[in-house]
Amino acid sequence: MQSKAGAEDKKLQSFASAQAANRACPYALKCGGCDYSGLPYTVQLENKQKRMEELLGAILKKDGVTLSPIVGADNPFHYRNKVHSVFVSERKKTVQRGIYEKNSHRVIDIKECRIENEKANEIMEEIRRLIPSFKIQMYDEDRERGLLRHVLIRVASKGIMVILVTSTSMFPGKKNFVTALRRKFPEITTVVQNINNKRTSMVLGERNEVLYGPGFVVDDRLGLDFRISPDSFYQVNSEQTVKLYGLVLEVAGLTGRETVWDLYCGTGTIGMFMASHAKEVLGVELNKNAVTDAKNNARVNAITNIRFLAQDATDYMKQARGRGECPDVLCMDPPRSGSTKEFIEAAAALKIPRIVYVSCGPESLARDLICFQKRGYKIRRAVPVDMFPQTEHVETVCLLSQRKPDTTIEVDLDISELEVSSAETKA
Numbered sequence: 001m002q003s004k005a006g007a008e009d010k011k012l013q014s015f016a017s018a019q020a021a022n023r024a025c026p027y028a029l030k031c032g033g034c035d036y037s038g039l040p041y042t043v044q045l046e047n048k049q050k051r052m053e054e055l056l057g058a059i060l061k062k063d064g065v066t067l068s069p070i071v072g073a074d075n076p077f078h079y080r081n082k083v084h085s086v087f088v089s090e091r092k093k094t095v096q097r098g099i100y101e102k103n104s105h106r107v108i109d110i111k112e113c114r115i116e117n118e119k120a121n122e123i124m125e126e127i128r129r130l131i132p133s134f135k136i137q138m139y140d141e142d143r144e145r146g147l148l149r150h151v152l153i154r155v156a157s158k159g160i161m162v163i164l165v166t167s168t169s170m171f172p173g174k175k176n177f178v179t180a181l182r183r184k185f186p187e188i189t190t191v192v193q194n195i196n197n198k199r200t201s202m203v204l205g206e207r208n209e210v211l212y213g214p215g216f217v218v219d220d221r222l223g224l225d226f227r228i229s230p231d232s233f234y235q236v237n238s239e240q241t242v243k244l245y246g247l248v249l250e251v252a253g254l255t256g257r258e259t260v261w262d263l264y265c266g267t268g269t270i271g272m273f274m275a276s277h278a279k280e281v282l283g284v285e286l287n288k289n290a291v292t293d294a295k296n297n298a299r300v301n302a303i304t305n306i307r308f309l310a311q312d313a314t315d316y317m318k319q320a321r322g323r324g325e326c327p328d329v330l331c332m333d334p335p336r337s338g339s340t341k342e343f344i345e346a347a348a349a350l351k352i353p354r355i356v357y358v359s360c361g362p363e364s365l366a367r368d369l370i371c372f373q374k375r376g377y378k379i380r381r382a383v384p385v386d387m388f389p390q391t392e393h394v395e396t397v398c399l400l401s402q403r404k405p406d407t408t409i410e411v412d413l414d415i416s417e418l419e420v421s422s423a424e425t426k427a
Contacts, residue, residue, distance in 0.1 A: 048384060056365070067382050077115060078117055079115060080237065082152070084152050085151050097127075136148050147168065148165070150196075151163065151165065159217040160189060161216065162188055164191070164192070167196065189214075224269075233267060235387065251399040252356050254274060258328035259281075260280070261329070262281055262284070265283035268294030271283040272303055282309070332356070337364055355401070359397075362396065369400075380399040381398065384396050
């Protein structure tokens with residue numbers, strides 16, 4: 001068995017080699033995806049901590065709270081389990097794959113991205129190599145011609161999914177293409193063709209055709225299995241997700257007797273982690289496909305005290321206010337744009353005892369925290385989490401609770417100055 005000291009030494013060596021590798025990314029200046037590329041990871045964390053203190057410091061100070069230290073990653077490289085590449089063809093008929101250049105629609109030809117899963121990068125390169133032999137035409141946005149537009153790869157603990165985004169359902173030789181790809185990478189457990197025939201910047205279309213396997217992959221996190229479909233939301237950094245959800249459970253302070261609402265719940269991951277520590281959980285999510293995954297995930301994991309609704313979170317909260325329904329704990333994980341004023345007003349009107357706010361948008365978080373403060377809530381704790389090393393993005397977990405009103409009011413009266421009867425004086 002490896003000693004604790006030996007494990008720490010190995011971790012430090014890995015960290016040192018990662019720091020050295022971070023010194024030069026050949027695409028950093030063009031792609032704009034990794035704002036902190038080239039900076040030592042310790043400096044990245046310092047910058048993020050400083051930025052969050054600038055955004056939230058004054059807001060937290062009103063409630064006598066200071067920002068907790070940022071939760072860093074053990075491995076700041078190759079963490080993205082979701083990898084996307086645009087495929088185009090140059091005039092010389094060479095196949096390029098990569099991402100759009102910063103502030104443009106030009107594609108940067110990338111052979112390896114240092115924040116994306118290494119196996120996914122290898123698969124992308126094999127797809128690039130196979131394309132000419134199968135005579136697959138790249139999609140031309142200007143002429144609206146060609147077949148292959150994008151490739152999306154999702155890597156889970158129990159499989160790899162490859163999503164081929166095409167402009168039409170017609171895909172000559174697709175079975176042979178899938179066979180050739182799986183011959184090189186047998187760990188691919190499913191291949192899906194997504195049809196996107198619209199002139200849009202959106203990667204995925206609305207229609208999927210399964211070419212191989214079940215059409216989804218399964219990821220095991222904290223002892224639970226989660227089914228991930230092509231368009232399901234799922235945290236891209238699996239290792240940091242464990243830390244993030246552990247922190248959510250910690251600040252929620254569940255005892256097993258609480259009713260929990262998990263709003264903006266996605267595929268229900270947070271709610272299912274909370275279910276074993278709560279009386280019952282309700283998840284609300286607008287994306288119907290995500291709700292389908294959430295229900296399947298609950299069934300696979302035999303979680304019986306959780307249910308899901310496909311509905312807009314703000315609409316549900318407003319309706320709950322009308323019915324007078326109130327949870328013991330509200331967990332909210334809105335998109336980067338944050339929540340809505342109507343949502344916050346309804347939550348405050350219900351006087352929900354504890355609110356756990358999980359945010360991926362620091363600016364919108366600051367705005368929403370001020371709204372909560374104005375409506376009688378106090379911030380108890382705020383912890384930034386580095387879910388996206390090499391970039392400027394920060395996730396944050398905040399705990400809010402109602403301000404406790406004074407239970408007594410002391411008033412000094414000089415009874416001699418009052419016009420009262422003798423009976424009232426005795427009273």
